[in-house]
Amino acid sequence: MLGIDRPLLHAARKLLYLWVRTHVLPQEPASLELDPDKPVVYVLQRRFLSNLLVLSRETDAGGLPAALKPLAARRVRDSRSFFFLSRPRPWLFARGAPAYSSLMRRLVAAAHSDPTFDVQIVPVSILWGRAPDKEHSIWKLIFAESWGRQRAFRRLFTVLLHGRNTLVRFSAPLSLRAIADEDRDREVTLRKLARVLRAHFRHQREIAIGPDLSHRRTQLGGLLEAPRVRAAIDALAQDQGGGPAVLRRAQAQARSYAWEIASDYSYPVILIFRRFLTWLWTRLYDGVEVSNFDTVTSAAVDHEIIYVPCHRSHIDYLLLSYVVFNHGLMVPHIAAGVNLNLPLLGGFLRRGGAFFLRRSFKGNKLYAAVLNEYLHMMIAKGYPIEYFVEGGRSRTGRLLPPMGGMLSMTVQSFLRDSSRPIAFLPVYIGYEKLFEGRTYVGELMGRPKKKESLFDLLSSLRELKHNFGKVHVNFGEPIRLADVLAAQHADWRAEEVAEDARPAWLAAGIDELKARIANGINAAAVVDPVNLVSLVLLAAPRHALDAQQLARQLDACRRLAQAAPYAGRVQVTALPGTDIIAYCEKLKLLQRQTHALGDVLYFTPDDAVLTTYMRNNILHLYALPALIASLLTQNRTLNHKHLLRLAHAVYPFLRAELRLRWSDDEIDAAIGVCLHALSDMGWLVRSERDDVYAAPDILSDEYAQLALLGQALRPTLIRYFITLATLHQKGSGVITPAELEALCHLQAQRLSLLREFNAPEFFDKAIFRIFIDTLTQNGRAELREDGKIHFGEALQKASGEARFVLPIDVRQAILHMARADTDTGAPDDDARREAA
Incomplete structure (x- = not known):
């Protein structure tokens, strides 16, 4: 135990934690699913006292088996329940067999001696600050976590400079029995276990601080030497007359494109952004609610992640990076429009991971070649990437039809090299009040879109005095690219595809990918207090309702979202109707008019326009129930067959506009679920004998609620x-x-x-x-x-x-x-x- 007695270790731990602050993942130890009947042994990658002290403290604090307690397995006794994977060699330049921990050797020996012996080996990654290995000389960066080796002196400064930003990740346990059963030779098992653990720690470091990066100039130099880019340079030179001077100009143009596009990831800038954004969110919002981030963590273990969020605001760029970084993963490289490459701001965004691309480059084959090769380089090196498949920000709150440009480039890069699996992560981002809301209204009214400028950015700082409620970020189901391609063309792996070739089945594969991403975003929607009030009140005449009626309708719509769920990832606010009203009044969205017969709540004309955006964020969740409500309040009674026929006539248009998830074969079952839910709520009356659905009595509260739901559509x-x-x-x-x-x-x-x-x-x-x-x-x-x-x-x-x-x-x-x-x-x- 590093030659230190246990009492001294406890004293050193208390001293260390006067300074150190940790972020532990997973937050719930129960998610590790440890078997209480099997011993637990922790493994740390690097042999440092600071790592051991952190491990000891976090196992005690998290209710996990203590790392410093004696190990009492059947065939192995030891004074501690951990070991280090890396051990120093006896001499500085010694060569030969790897130096394995004595505890690790004895555990493997016991597993080979006793076929029933097993322990749970839990790898623990500890990262003191996170930074890629780049060409900066900033003091903190020198001592941040990197891919380089560390000595004790360097580790001391790392703890001092980055101890308050320490990530501790407990990974799922490995079964020693399962590894030992794969081979009868003890030494082979020992090497295999070490190899598995080294690969695991390398991957954990990669998803936290990014792949081992080379110098940016070296990267771009290699990009310009790629065959595809060289061919585009030569073609441009030939088109312009040929000759050495023309070729040099074409090469310079390609280099200019590469520098215009490429990001310049900088850890110091990431830390500045993190501090700034923490302050900004505090000023603008009441909090950032994140759901299902464990989806990202699980997918990142064996896939490269492509984040594909909906695009509602310029804030989206910063928000998703902030969430990802705060949850212990590397900030993604973000595809941003070149219109954001403003003086000063563009440089910061570029160092925060943004790479810039032009909105249109049709006919510019050299630019297309450079951009394609740059994207392929990032994918091949394993960088997480983020882009917005809608192409631009939604001005209405609906999900825009996905564009195929970046998706097509990603898929073609994967076809060139599929050794690193890719998973697309749909992300729903929902704002309770939108920063650009009034700008969007103006553009929809016909006002031309204003070009971004630094002056407008500074002017927008006036909005900091307003409260914009909460932001909701929900991660959808991962979409594995290999599965999408296999569904379109089972033998795609065996088929060689040239760099510029587009197989006949590729277009259908990209269309399917677009549909799955749109469905994934919509299936991760969040029903928050603001969009739920917007859905209900905008359906009412004059955008006003009696306070009690509004509360009842809000509660009913919450129940409906749970009784006829759109998808398992949808999050629904737990607030009851009265609390939702109070929350929206606090945000100054709802106005109250007191009256002797009961207060009336309403939207002002301006707020009614702005809240249509929020309603449209969740309109797809209620589209089918609202369609049924509209049909039944208009016709009073319909038999089941007639109702389905009318729904089928409208559904293709609803599906196209709202990106609904059900295929033509699935819609009947979805309507059946909605009918059952509406019947249970008393909003419909079904006659079993003749299979007829009827609206409730026209004077009943249930009819009023059904009619209000129908008005939403x-x-x-x-x-x-x-x-x-x-x-x-x-x-x-x-x-x-x-x-x-x-x-x-x-x-x-x-x-x-x-x-x-x-x-x-x-x-x-x-x-x-x-x-x-x-x-x-x-x-x-x-x-x-x-x-x-x-x-x-x-x-x-x-x-x-x-x-x-x-x-x-x-x-x-x-x-x-x-x-x-x-x-x-x-x-x-x-x-x-x-x-x-």
């Missing part, structure tokens, strides 16, 4: 009818998709003015575009060579079935507008100008 259904009615009035083969999109945008805008659908997202062009695309994809309409939309009876029938979904006054208002536009022709001109 009403703006969506109205948009669909606007499109169908407009297309039907124009006629087949008359209008292009762009013209129809622009005309529907204008009509929805006008309807919102006339009927108080108070939200610019109601007439968002992108949503109409999705609906029009879905019409052609599911065969309701056809886009022919003339560029016009052609349709037949199927579309006319769909338009006619709106009577089962929407009230007659709404249908009449829309049809009146559609006929008026056809008669006057003036809006057509506006639509053509917008389409152009």
Whole structure:
């Protein structure tokens, strides 16, 4: 035990912990699933007194078997229950067999002597500060955890400088019996156990501080020598006339692209960011709630992680890195738009792991080659990566259709070298109040998107005086790339794919990957107090409800999310309705009007517009129940077969707009779960004899609650009818998709003015575009060579079935507008100008 008596060790431990502060993973020791009937032996990688003292303290504090207690296994007795994997050799330059711990040797010998003997070997990683091995000379970086060897003098400074940022990770136990049974030779088992432990510690260090990095200039130099980049350089030089001078210019251009793109990860900057962000979150938010991070930890053991979060705010970049770093893993390298490469800020972001790429580089083959090779280099070296598959920030709160660019580059890199498995981690990020909310509203109203500038960034600091509630970060189910590819092409591993080749099955594989990522993000949504109040109150007339009615509806919607769960990863607030109301009043989102007959709670017009964003974060969770509610309140009774037929008619459009998770084969079962949940809540009445569902009595509280749920989906259904009615009035083969999109945008805008659908997202062009695309994809309409939309009876029938979904006054208002536009022709001109 390093030659020190146990009382002295305890005294040294108390002295050390006057300074040292640790972050221990896992936070719940029970998750290690230790067998109480088998002895536990801990193993530390590096032989330092500081490591032993930390191990001793954390096993005692965490309720684990004590590391300093004597080991009392059947065939092995020892004064302690730990050993060090690495031991110093007897001479400075000695060579020969590795020096194994005597306890490790005796344990292996006992396992070979007694086939029933077993112990649980628990590797414990202790990292004092975390930094990649890079070209900085900053004092703290010199003594941070790295891939280099440490001596006792260096370790002393490491503890002094980084003792307050110490990560302790207990890993799942290894069975000595399982390893010994693999081979009869004792020395072979000893070497195998040491090799397994070395690989484990190396991987734990890699996921915490990143792979062993070389000098940045060396990395980029190797990138420019890659065959793909060399070929692009030569091709550009040839296109420009050839010759040594032209070749040098092409090489310089490639080098410029590489430096424009590449990150410059810096641990000191990461520490600055961490301190700054801790302060920022405290000023802006009431906390950052993280769920299911154990998913990341488990996946990182044997996969390279690609984080694919939804994109709601510029804060997303910083938030996810902050969460990952605080949970003991390496900050990912983040794909950021070159618009964020601002003076000063761009340098900080680059050193925080950001690499910058242009929004569009179509036709620039050299830039594409450099970017592809840079991404491949990072993937091959095992760097965790983060990018936003939506391509840009959502302005409405809905998940945008995933883009395939970065996904395609990632998949093609994996096809080149699949030795390191890749797992995509969908991440839901939800804000209770959005930093950019008013900017998004302005853009939806038609204001041009403003270019980012340092001045705007500094101006936004004024928002620090406001309270933005909590932020919720929930990690979805990992998506293993190998599984996705195998589902599309079982023999993909055996097939050699050239660097620039795109196999015929690849496009379908990327489409499947996009769908799984979108489903994974939506399946990790968080129902928080703000988005739940937004869902309910925006469905009410004038965005106002009696306080008691609002509390009851909030409680009912919480129960519905649990009774008809969208997915197992969805998190639902535990606050009851009255507490949710109090919480939103504290955030100054809800206004209260006192009244003798009962207080009324409402949104101001401005807050009603802003909270549509929050409602849309979770609208997909309630889409099916709300559709059923809308059908039953409109028709009062429907038999099961008719209800399913109407739901099937609407579902493809809901699925495309809200990225719903169920396939056509799964939707009937999902509707069945919703019907059962609504029936149990008393919101539906089912007649078993004739299989008919009916709404409750129209004067009952249950009917009012069902109607309010149905109203949540009403703006969506109205948009669909606007499109169908407009297309039907124009006629087949008359209008292009762009013209129809622009005309529907204008009509929805006008309807919102006339009927108080108070939200610019109601007439968002992108949503109409999705609906029009879905019409052609599911065969309701056809886009022919003339560029016009052609349709037949199927579309006319769909338009006619709106009577089962929407009230007659709404249908009449829309049809009146559609006929008026056809008669006057003036809006057509506006639509053509917008389409152009």
